Amino acid sequence: MKIFAEAAKLEQQNSPFALAQIVDCRGSTPRHCAQMLVRNDGSVMGTIGGGMMERRVIEEALLALAERKPRLFHGRMARNGEDAVGSDCGGAMTVYIDIHGYSPRLVLVGAGHVNQAIAKAAAALDFNIHVADVYAENLNPDNFPPATRLLHAASFTEAIEQLQIEPxxxxxxxxxxxxxxxxxxxxxRPVKYLGLLASRRKTQTFLQQLRTHCVPEAKLARLHAPIGFNIGAETPQEIAISILAEIVQHRHQAPGGPMKEKAAEKVGRLVVIRGAGDIATGVALRLWHSGFRVVMLEMAQPTVIRCSVAFAQAMFDGEVTVEGVKARFVANVDDVPAVLQAGVIPVLADEQASLLPVLQPDGLVDAILAKVNKGTHRGMAPVTVALGPGFEAGKDCDAVIETNRGHYLGRVIYQGPAQANTGIPGNIKGETTRRVMRAPVAGKIRCCVKLGDVVNEGDLVAYIDDTPVIAPLSGMVRGLLNEGLSVTVGFKIGDIDPRGLEADFTTVSDKARAIGGAVLEAMMALPRKPQRVKQAVAREVELVD
Structure with missing residues (x-):
């Protein structure tokens, strides 16, 4: 009983320990049924029989504590051979080693109404709660669960140092x-979870400021902001529930979503997207958030320039996050189901879409935006949608999405082609063609700036081999090819946004969102093709007339 009293005390102190329990023994052993508590410093309470067997179990318990994983240890009381512990008794023993006292620490920076509500709700979730604030009146113990550790400091910088944040x-x-x-x-700092209670606008402002201080994108991507799940929360208590739901989901690496769903709805229809550039990424995000499963096919070395908002970047970095959605390069098509199950979009190197017979998608989207058809046809999937010029709805595909900026951007065309390519980039503050940077010679690109940098007209932006590429105007570098790619003369290698610091290179564009919404509309309408398409074609005729 003393062991269990000590275990309860250590649990309350959140002090790690292991419990070793004999679960099987054969032959001559000093004990047949016993428990032993092993503290994090190696000290013990109780015994499983002493000797070399107990010494090995203590060593195994300390390893289990270091790994934070339970283990099963089997030892033979012999000098030599498999599982020998170095004694002569001749028996064998199996010991289960479980670990305890590792309640995760929840650190609440700020002691206002929301964090008070979070602390109260988290108390029943096995969290070790710490709260820090610069206002002593906010740290009234009556507002927090009894075991909460409260810290008052002169500044939040000082408070965070005193908290000694751990990974x-x-x-x-x-x-x-x-x-x-x-x-x-x-x-x-590396932490398990970092969340910020802030609006989208405030979040974007903070992220932009952090980028100007050269904080790596990988670390910015770890921030959960705006924090919590969208459950319509308004009161501090409701907001606390939405935040803790996200934390618990993150803790258990669960996919999330409501449990009560029809099996077909839970699985979601599979859509394959050819291409993974910035427009294709906007389409993927819209479909993903609407419950579709998405797989993207790209060339081995994509030539996208808006790398920070293109899932194609996964081909270079292995993994990339855009607006909170993660995509991962997958080398083997057999791994696609597991990646989808983990809530991640797989990106495969398959420029010719040769994997379609294996993937068997419910829908296909040609988002290559090559202005010509690269081989997409209606037989590739039950529903086929293509973006922009080069396709004719009713012939090459079931629907074409208008990509030309203007009144018809995002229009779903069920019969006929999209508008012809104008060759003129979108107008931003009066600038069109001039804001696009093109390769003056053939060769490999060597970048001198990075996405998000603000440059002045005439600044050095990159080299193509030894030939410099100069900024054509002042503004933010919103697009830039990946380092080391080979280009031909006149190839598009980047673009400058004349809005400068007002520009946002971290979120998909309005054009991508409009096109993504149109693809979603088509994907929802086309499975009921006969009536819907008949009505849509009638509308097309009216527009032409």
């Missing part, structure tokens, strides 16, 4: 007005 911690920032100070202190 296994879950951290939520919700201060009165010092969110940026706390975020600056935490964004570079």
């Amino acid at each position: 296994e911690d879950y951290v939520v920032i919700a201060t009165n007005s010092q969110d940026k100070e706390a975020l600056d202190c935490l964004i570079q």
Whole structure:
């Protein structure tokens, strides 16, 4: 009983320990049924019989504590041979070693109404709760669960230093007005979860400021902001539930979503997208958020320039996150189901779409935007949709999406082609063709700036081999090819956004969202093709007349 009393005390202190329990023994052994508690420092309470067997079990328990995983140990009381522990008794023993006292630490930066509600709701979820604030009146113990550790400091920078944040911690920032100070202190630190209670606008402002201070995109992608699940929460208590739901989902690496769904709806229809550039990524995001499963096919070395908002970047980096959705390069098509199950979009190197017979999609989207048809036809999937010029709905595919900016951008065409390619980039602050950078010679690109940098007209942006590429105007570098790619003369290698710091290179464009919405419309309408398409064609005729 003393062992269990000590275990209860250590649990309450959140002090790690292991419990070793004999589960099987054969032959001559000192004990046949016993427990032993092993503390994190190697000290013990109880015994399983002493000697070399007990010494080995203590060593195994310390290894289990270091790995934070239980284990089963089998030892033979012999000098030599498999599982020998170095004694002469001749028996054998199997010991199960379980670990305890590792309640994850939930650090709440700020002690306002929302974090008070989070602390109260998290108390029943096996979290070790720490709360810090610069306002002593916010840290009234009556507002928090009994075991909460409260910290008052002169600044949040000082508080975070005193908290000694560790990689296994879950951290939520919700201060009165010092969110940026706390975020600056935490964004570079490895933590299990980092969330910020902020609006989308505030989040984008903070992210842009962090980028100007050269915080890597990989670390920015770890930030959960705006925080929580969209459940229509308004009160602090409701907001706390939405935040803790996301934290628990992250803790267990679960896919999320409502449990009560029809099996077919839960699985979702599979759509394959040819291409994974910025427009294709906008389409993928719209379909993904609408419950479709998405697989993307790209060339081995994509020549996308808006790399920060293109899932094609996974071909270079292995994994990329755009607007909170993750995509991963998958080398083997057999791994696609597991990646989809994990809530990640697979990106495969398959320029010719040769894997379609294996994938057997419910729908296919040609988002290559080559202005010509690269081999897409209606037989590739039950529903086929293509973007922009080069396709004729009713012939090459079931629907074409208008990609030309203007009144008809995002229009779903069920009969006939899209508008012809104008060759003129979108107008931003009066600039069209001039804002696009093209290769002056053939060769390999060597970048001198990175996405998000603000340059002046005439600044050096890159080299093609030894030939410099100069910024054609002042603004933000919103697009740039990946380092080391080979290009031909006149090839598009980047673009400058004349809005400068007002530009946003981290989210998909309005054009991509419009086209993505149109693809979603077509995917929802076309499975009921006969009546829907008949009506759509009638509307097309009316427009032409």
